[in-house]
Amino acid sequence: MPAADSSTASMEQSPSNPESVIYNGSCHCHRFEFNVINPSLTDPSTQVIDCNCSICTRNGHLLVHVPDANFSFSKGSQEELSKYTFGSHKIAHHFCPTCGTSCFAASIDPNFFYGIKAVNVRTFEGVDLKALNLKFMDGKNATIP
Template identity: 40%
Template sequence: MKHSGSCHCGKVAIEVEGQIDSVLSCNCSMCQRKGALLWFVPRERLQVIRGEGELATYTFNRHVIRHHFCPTCGIHPFGEGTGPDGAAMAAINARCLEGVELDTLPIHHYDGRSL
């Protein structure tokens, strides 16, 4: 299934291929503040349709996740990093996807604050 999404102003638009079975809620200092519900996919399943050159990027702590956001509206549609297996992955903010019923998805809580 293909999912479309964007930042709030629409300057950054994405498409992601896959089935959303669950999302992750992380309590690290970044995720806690932005309230993202994350869906992890292999990076090749994410396509930036519009605005890739417009994205701003923020890293912190160990600087292993690149948190991408729109510099106009400030919304974080996705981040990029490396999964435990060493493969490139994308962390999609499910709140930025169109037509996803978040209330129907299981939420796994992750203690990122402890890292």
Template identity: 45%
Template sequence: MFYFGGCHCGKITFEVEGEFTQAIDCNCSLCRRRGGLLAFVPRGSLRLKTSVENLSTYKFNKHVIQHHFCSTCGTAPFAEAEDKNGEKGAAINLRCLPDFDLDSIEIIKFDGKGYQ
């Protein structure tokens, strides 16, 4: 299934393919402030429709995850990282898919407190 996603103002838009049945609600020092619901896909399942230059990026802790956000509206639609094998993946903030029914999925609490 394909979903449209993006930030609030439209400076960042994308299409993502996935069958989302659950999402991660993480309590790390970043996520507890930002409040996204994350689902993971291979990076190839995410197609950015706006310029990559429109992405602002924040890194913390080990600096292995690129937490992208919009510098205009402040929303954070997705993050990118590589796994141990060098495979590129994306963590989609399902809250940034306007047509996705968040009540249809299971929310899994992830204890990320160790990730300062």
């Protein structure tokens, strides 16, 4: 697992290059626990997606997009999560089969944003949701090819 080590932490900071932080996420029942390396969510330049599409509305997703290399399970595995697809069926929404927590969405189409997870920030520990820099996304009116 790649880590945000001291060399990363001591990197010169600029508004477009916020410090990376390891966030600990889990589903509600903790059957699944995961580590996510992401630019600090408290940095003003870090945006969190607040999308109005049919699935995000229902699940209350607040999302950051993370390359697979920056996501690792410390408990459970991606294979054990339940998957839900709809529409073009290019994106699988992964949720805990025990508690139902929606953890992340990921493409299952190698030709469509493969290798990136849209992770639900609401599963992260110690994040002040009111302090996030939310970026509205009009997913409701976007079409997935």
